[in-house]
Amino acid sequence: MDHLPDIQGQTLNGSFVLTRVGITEVKKPVKIKRDGRTVTLIPTIDVFVDLPAQQKGSHMSRNIEAIDEVVDDLVRDPSPSLEDLCLKVGKLLLKRHDYAKRAEVQMVADYFLERSAPLGRKCLENYKLLARAMVYADGRSKREIGVEAVGMTACPCAMETAKNKMECSDDGPFMSHNQRNVGTLILEVSEGHEVEADVLIDIVESSMSSPTFQTLKRPDEAEVVIKAHTNPMFVEDVVRNMLSMLINKYGDLPDETRILARSVSEESIHKHNAFAERTTTLGVLKSPLDPDPTDELD
Amino acid sequence: MDHLPDIQGQTLNGSFVLTRVGITEVKKPVKIKRDGRTVTLIPTIDVFVDLPAQQKGSHMSRNIEAIDEVVDDLVRDPSPSLEDLCLKVGKLLLKRHDYAKRAEVQMVADYFLERSAPLGRKCLENYKLLARAMVYADGRSKREIGVEAVGMTACPCAMETAKNKMECSDDGPFMSHNQRNVGTLILEVSEGHEVEADVLIDIVESSMSSPTFQTLKRPDEAEVVIKAHTNPMFVEDVVRNMLSMLINKYGDLPDETRILARSVSEESIHKHNAFAERTTTLGVLKSPLDPDPTDELD
Amino acid sequence: MDHLPDIQGQTLNGSFVLTRVGITEVKKPVKIKRDGRTVTLIPTIDVFVDLPAQQKGSHMSRNIEAIDEVVDDLVRDPSPSLEDLCLKVGKLLLKRHDYAKRAEVQMVADYFLERSAPLGRKCLENYKLLARAMVYADGRSKREIGVEAVGMTACPCAMETAKNKMECSDDGPFMSHNQRNVGTLILEVSEGHEVEADVLIDIVESSMSSPTFQTLKRPDEAEVVIKAHTNPMFVEDVVRNMLSMLINKYGDLPDETRILARSVSEESIHKHNAFAERTTTLGVLKSPLDPDPTDELD
Amino acid sequence: MDHLPDIQGQTLNGSFVLTRVGITEVKKPVKIKRDGRTVTLIPTIDVFVDLPAQQKGSHMSRNIEAIDEVVDDLVRDPSPSLEDLCLKVGKLLLKRHDYAKRAEVQMVADYFLERSAPLGRKCLENYKLLARAMVYADGRSKREIGVEAVGMTACPCAMETAKNKMECSDDGPFMSHNQRNVGTLILEVSEGHEVEADVLIDIVESSMSSPTFQTLKRPDEAEVVIKAHTNPMFVEDVVRNMLSMLINKYGDLPDETRILARSVSEESIHKHNAFAERTTTLGVLKSPLDPDPTDELD
Secondary structure, three states, X not given: OOOOOOOOXXXXXXXXXXXXXXXXXXEOOEEEEEOOEEEEEOOXXXXXXXXXXXXXOOOOHHHHHHHHHHHHHOOOOOEOOHHHHHHHHHHXXXXXXXXXXXXXXXXXXXXXXXXXXXXXXXXXXXXXXXXXXXXXXXXXXXXXXXXXXEEEEEOHHHHHHHHHHOOOXXXXXXXXXXXXXXXXXXXXXXXXXXXXXXXXXXXXXXXXXEEOOOOOOHHHHHHHHHHHHHOXXXXXXXXXXXXXXXXXXXXXXXXXXXXXXXXXXXXXXXXXXXXXXXXXXXXXXXXXXXXXXXXXXX | OOOOOOOOOOEOOOOOXXXXXXXXXXXXXXXXXXXXXXXXXXXXXXXXXXXXXXXXXXXXXXXXXXXXXXXXXXXXXXXXOHHHHHHHHHHHHHHHOOOOOEEEEEEEEEEEEEEEXXXXXEEEEEEEEEEEEEEEOOOOEEEEEEEEEXXXXXXHHHHHHHHHHOOOOOOOOOOOOEEEEEEEEEEEEEOOOOOOHXXXXXXXXXXXXXXXXXXXXXXXXXXXXXXXXXXXXXXXXXXXXXXXXXXXXXXXXXXOOEEEEEEEEOOOOOOOEEEEEEEEEHHHHHOOOXXXXXXXXX | OOOOOOOXXXXXXXXXXXXXXXXXXXXXXXXXXEXXXXXXXXXXXXXXXXXXXXXXOOOOHHHHHHHHHHHHHOOOOOEOOHHHHHHHHHHHHHHHOOOOXXXXXXXXXXXXXXXXXXXXXXXXXXEEEEEEEEEEOOOOEEEEEEEEEEEEEEOHHHHHHHHHHOOOOOOOOOOOOEEEEEEEEEEEEEOOOOOOHHHHHHHHHHOOOEEOOOOOOHHXXXXXXXXXXXXXXXXXXXXXXXXXXXHHHHOXXXXXXXXXXXXXXXXXXXXXXXXXXXXXXXXXXXXXXXXXXXXXXX | OOOOOOOOOOEOOOOOOEXXXXXXXXXXXXXXXXXXXXXXXXXXXXXXXXXXXXXXXXXXXXXXXXXXXXXXXXXXXXXXXXXHHHHXXXXXXXXXXXXXXXXXXXXXXXXXXXXXXXXXXXXXXXXXXXXXXXXXXXXXXXXXXXXXXXXEEEOHHHHHHHHHXXXXXXXXXXXXXXXXXXXXXXXXXXXXXXXOHHHHHHHHHHOOOEEOOOOOOHHHHHHHHHHHHHOOOOHHHHHHHHHHHHHHHHOOOOOOOEEXXXXXXXXXXXXXXXXXXXXXXXXXHHOOOOOOHHHHHO
C-alpha cells in the first residue's frame, strides 16, 4: 500500500499550529533500576509533540513505537527514574516526528517505599510518582520530578476551641479533627541537575502532622495519634513546611527551577476539602522578601 | 425504510437468555415533588430488560423513549420520589419491550437537605439518593430506596490507647483519630409499603460519631469535635446503629424486606479504608437470635 | 469565645506567600436565568484566595459564607451564567478576606440543551460547563467561559486504507473506525466582553464528524453514520475546526483573549486515546503567520 | 499496654451479626509465577470476615498482617494466579480472626499479554484481572476468576440501515458506527477445579467484532476496521458469544459453577452506553432449554 497518499503528511495552507498532539492513557509495565534494585512500575503514559500549521496530522503510531523502543531498551540501558524514562521517550519522539519542535512525555505511577511504624514494624507504603519531560528540537530539555503522598493533619484551630470549650488550660496536645491529607510536590529542573523522588516523598510526609502506615498495632496507633495532635497543622502550614525543607535540601538548584507544592485536606468535619498551594520558582522563594504571587503568576 | 429487516427482532435457535440488556449512564434532569416543594435532580440512569433466548437484540431506543415519556409526564403527573420515578419507567419499559418478563431501572442523584450546625446556622448538606425498581410481567414490582451520607467517626480504640499512653485517667472524651465516613443504607420494599429517603438519611447521619456541616464557625467546630469524641465509633458500631434505628422506625415492614447497611471509614491513620456491612432481611434482623450470616448469604 | 486567639490571623515572620488557599469539591444547587428560563445547575465549586507571607492561615468558613450569600441572593439578583456567578463569588471573597490580592472561583456543572436528531426528533443532550473567574484587589477581573461536549469522529486515514484494501475506487464515504470524541473549548475574556457558552457548545459539536444524540430511531442512525463518514476527521482537524469557527464568531474580542481548544478521541481500535490541543491567544491565532507554539508557550 | 481492655473483643448483648467487616483499597505489589515467568502485579485489595453478634469489633490490623504474611511468603511459595493468592490470604484471615466463619478476599489488577497485530507486529495489550476467594470455617472454599478486556464492536443494525439508505445492494461489510467495548467474564469455581484467566481473556476478546491493539501501522488499521465490519455485533451477541465459547472450553466444570458475562459498548453515536449481561450457573446454561432468567434470579 506504498502508493497510498500520506494523509497525515498532507500540506495545508492557512491552517493553525497545534500545541500538543499525541496519545494519552497508555499503560505499560516498565523496569526502573534504583540503588541497585529493580522496581517494576506500571505507569499511565501521555506523549505529545507540537504540529506545524501546514501539516494535517501527526503520525500517531510513531508515539507508541517510541515508547516501545525505549521500554524494550531498558534491559540493556536501564533508567534510574521515571523522569529519565520520560526524557528518553521524548528524545525519540522528536526523532520520529521530524516536523516537531517540542516533545512532551508524562507518566504517573503507583510507587512503594518501606517505612517503619512508630514501634519499628516495617510497612510498605503507597505513593504516586508524577514524572514529565519536555525535549526541544534545539537540544534543550527539562524534567519534572513529582510525588504525591498521603498523610494526616490535625487542625490547630479546632484544637484550641475544643480545649477552650472543655475548659482545659493545659498547654499540651488536645483532641481536634484530623483527616487524610494528600500532599503533592513537583520540581521542574533543567538539564544537569538531579532531584530524587524519594527525597521529595520524605519532604511531603514530614510536612504533615504525622505520616500514616498500613500496619499499626495498638501502641503504634497511640503514637501516631499523639504525634499528629502534638503537631497540628493547617494545609497552609503543610505547604510552607514543604517549601522550607525544599530550600534546605535543594536550595542550590538554579533560581529558575519551578516548584509546585500543594496540600489537600479531606476534612473530617466537612464534606468538602481544604486546599493550599504555592507555584513559583526557587529564586523567588529564596529572595528575602517573597513577593506578591499575583505579580508572579499573571 | 419499512421493508428493512428487523435485525433486533430476528429469531434465533439454540441461543441464550440474557439477564439484563439495556443502556447505562444516561443523564437527564427530573423534577420531583416532595412535601409541596419541587426539587430538581440530575440522576444518572441505567435501565434494563431481560431478553428471551430466541430474540437477537433488544430495541435500545425504546429505553430512552420510556425514560423521556415518564420525565415529560412529570409536569402533569409529578413523582414524589426517585424510586417512584424508577417504577414508572420500569412499567413503561415492560410495555415497550413486549418480549421482556422483567424491567429494572436504577437512578443515582445528588440530593440536598437543609441542616442546622450546632449553634443553629443553616447549611445545605449534600447526600446521594440510590433508587431502583424491578417490575415483572406478572404485575409484581419492588422498589429500592437507598441513601448515601457522609459523616464523621472517631476511633474508640485509639482513644483508649492514646489516653493510656498519656496517662490520663479521666473518663471523658480524649483525642483519637477521626475521619470521613461514608454510610449507605438501602431498603428493598415490596409494593404498598413506603419508606422515606429523608428518614434513611437521618438514620445514617445519626449512626456516626457526628454529622458534618458545610459551614462551621469556630464555636460550631468545637461542638462537632467534642461530640464526635464523646461518641467514638467503629465502622461496626455505625452499621449496628443503623440497623437498630431501622428496626425502631421501619420494624413494621414485611419480614422479607431486604436491607443493606454499610459504613466505610476513610481512615486518617491509614491510606486504606475500614469497612463494615450487613446484608439481610428485616425478618432475620428482628429474630431474637440473629443467625449466622454465612448460612444466610450463600 | 471572643477572647480566643485568632489562630489563622497570627503574624508570621519569614514565611512564604501562598498562591491559592481555599476549599474544593463543594456542591450546591444554583439557579441561573438564561433567555427568560430558569435553569437549575448543581456545580462542583472550588474557591481560592492568595495568602500573604505574614498570615498563618486563611479563614476557611468565609469561603462557604461567600458562596452561600451569592447563591441566596440569586433569588433577587439572578445570574445569567455560571461564569457570572463565579465572578460574584470572587468579588465577595475579596471583601471577606481583606488580606487577599486575588480571588479565584471555578465551577463545573452538567448542562443540558435540546437538540434535534436528523429526522427532527427532540433530544435533551448532556454537556459540561467549565466556568471560572479571577478577581483582583485593584478592581480588575477575568472570566473563563468553557464547555465540554461529546460527539463522534470517523478516521480519515483508516477510511483511505480500508478503501484501498477492499479495492474500492469510489470517491464517497467508506467504512472506518469511529468513536466518542470529547471536545473542550475555553475562552478567558477580560471585563466588558461577552461570550455565550451555548455558542461554544455549537462550535465544539459542529467541529466533529457528527454530533451524537440520546434518541435515534433506525433512519436517524443511518443519517448519523453516513454524516460521520462523509466528514472523517482527525483530532487535529477537530481542534482546527474549532479555532476557525471561533475566529468567525468571536474574532472581535481583544487580542489578549486566551483560548484552549482540545479534542480527545476515545479510539475504537486502540485502548488509548488520541489527543490534540491548542492553547494560545486570539491575537496570535489571527496573525497571518501563526507562529511556532514553542516560542509562545515557554 | 497489655492491661488495656480489648475494645474490639468486648462482648455485646442483643447486637447484630455483621456480614462483612474488613479493609478496602489496600495496594501492594505482588509477584505471580505463571508458565515459568514471574509477573509483577499491583492489585487493589479488599479483605473481609464476618463478625458474630456478640463481638464489638474486628481486629483490623490482622487483615494487613494476613496480606503481608502471604505476600512475603511468595518468595518461597509462589502463587500461580491472583485468585490463588486470594485463597491463601483468605485462609490466613480465618486463622487470625478465630470468631469468623467466613473470609472474603478480592483483588483487581492491571495485567498485560503480548498480542500480534494483524500483520504480525507484537503489542503488549492491557487487561484487568478480577480475582476473589471465599473461605469457610468448615474448610470449604470457592474462587472467582475474572477478567476485563477492551475490544471493538461495529453495529449490525446501523450497518443495514446505512447500506439501505445509500442504496448499496452488496452483501459485504459496510460502514457502521463502531466503538470501544468493555467485556467482563467471571467464573466462580469450587475447589479442585481450574480455570485460566488467560483463556477467559481470549474468550472475551474473540467475542467482539475485533480485538484492539496498541500499535497499528496503516495496513494493520485497514485489517482491524474490515474485520470489525465483517463481524458486526450487538452487545447481546458479544455476551452470547462468550457463553458459547465458555461451554466449549469449560463445559466440564460442575453444574453449580457461577458465571457472569457482560458487554458494555461505549456507543459512538450516543453519549450513553449499551449494556448486556448474563448471570447464571453452568448447569442452567447447558440445559437444552435455557430457562427464564426471571425465575432463576429472584
